[in-house]
Amino acid sequence: METVTTTLRLPTSLKAAIDRSAAANRRSVNSEIVVMLEAATAAEPNQLPASAGGVPAAEHRLRA
Known part of the structure; x- marks a missing residue:
């Protein structure tokens, strides 16, 4: 699997929740x-979650 490196800016509370989830899952x-991202995109492969504005994934990639 090819990977890329990226930087994210997350709210402190979200980062803390991810940290807890990672520890609980030993990851x-x-x-x-x-x-988490794979699960979110597998549910609706052509659509981002509503929290991302519901923009179709292909269109979102073009905007990035």
Whole structure:
């Protein structure tokens, strides 16, 4: 699997929740984020979650 490195700005409370989830699942924070994003995108492969504005994924990639 090819990977890329990126920087995220997260609210402190969200980072803390990810840290707790990663510890509970015995994963690194990076692995936990990957698992969460894979689960979110698998549910609706052509649509981002509503919290991301509901923009179709392909259109979102073009904006990035």
